[in-house]
Amino acid sequence: MATGEPGANRGPDGTGGPHAFVADLQAPGLEPGDRLHLERVLRLRAGDPLTVGDGDGRWRDCLFGASLEVVGPVVEVPAHIDEVAVGFSLLKGGRPEMVVQKLTELGVDRIIPLLAERSIMGWDADKRAVQHERFVKAAREAGMQSRRVRLPVIEPVTPALEVIGRAGVALAQSGGRHLDAGSRTVLVGPEGGWSPAEVVGGDLVDLGPTVLRAETAAIAVGTLLTALRDGRVMPPR
Numbered sequence: 001m002a003t004g005e006p007g008a009n010r011g012p013d014g015t016g017g018p019h020a021f022v023a024d025l026q027a028p029g030l031e032p033g034d035r036l037h038l039e040r041v042l043r044l045r046a047g048d049p050l051t052v053g054d055g056d057g058r059w060r061d062c063l064f065g066a067s068l069e070v071v072g073p074v075v076e077v078p079a080h081i082d083e084v085a086v087g088f089s090l091l092k093g094g095r096p097e098m099v100v101q102k103l104t105e106l107g108v109d110r111i112i113p114l115l116a117e118r119s120i121m122g123w124d125a126d127k128r129a130v131q132h133e134r135f136v137k138a139a140r141e142a143g144m145q146s147r148r149v150r151l152p153v154i155e156p157v158t159p160a161l162e163v164i165g166r167a168g169v170a171l172a173q174s175g176g177r178h179l180d181a182g183s184r185t186v187l188v189g190p191e192g193g194w195s196p197a198e199v200v201g202g203d204l205v206d207l208g209p210t211v212l213r214a215e216t217a218a219i220a221v222g223t224l225l226t227a228l229r230d231g232r233v234m235p236p237r
Contacts, residue, residue: 011077011149016061017049018042019147021140025060028052028068034144038064055143055151077149080109084225087112087163087187088218089119096131097138099218100154104142106222107230110153111139112187116160117198119190128157160198163187169203172217176204179221181228188218 012019018038022028030038030052038044046065053059057079061072086108088099096113103111113135115123123131135154143151163169169185170176171194179186186205189198191214207220227233 010075012051012053012059012061012147014147016051017064018044019051019053019059019144021055021144021151022052022068023054025052025054025058025074028060028062028070030068051147053149055140055149057150059149079150080229082184082229083109084183084222084229085110085112085185086218086222086225087114087160087169087185089114089116089160089188089190089214090131090157091119091190091214095215097134099215100135100138101142102219103222104139104148104152105146106219107148107226108152108222109150110155110185111135112155112163112185113157114160114163114187115157116190117195118192119160123157132156160187160189160194164198164202170205171199171202172207172221173199173202173204174206174211176206179205179207179224179228183225183228186221186225188214188221190214 020030020034020038022030038050044050044064048064050062050064051059052062052068057077058074059077060070060074063069063071086103090096090113100111113131132154139152139154164171164187166185169187170183172186172188173194183205207217212220
């Protein structure tokens, strides 16, 4: 793996063209839908640069064509030591794929779709599986756009109470503590709020003085967690 070349241990910065995911970095080949997007939407032509990644932290430079021409070494980007995760409650009439898209763009490592007691109920296993496939697809597309080299883990749709019991999980709730650099997993409830059973004894974090829509709150949490983790914001004086 490359370690001394420019950009080693970092993801592509966009100057090397668009980004796509492939199954094999040693013999990269584009999926038909990705090739069509690159040709028809992004107007790539033979010889144009692009980067390809495996979605698990490795990427390299290539040139576009009927087959991709490898022109750079494989670069491996280490995973964050401190993983950050956002859970969001599914809403009737909500836009869950958009939430997954934005959390992926922000750099969230793990995304947890939740069934809270006051959100959508009655989803059977088949419907959960179909929705999970949609989320994985949305994350992959957003990862290409944002040039991520490591795609987020998309957990299956899970009852909120099963996730709340995990170590280190906090719930977004008015009146809670401030988020800090030690915060790693935050769950966002539905429009009707968390039920008493979900809140009792929980670690609560406050997102600010205004009441946010559930989708907005999830994106705000992702922004804050990744900024704190990466040191892009400083605590107030």
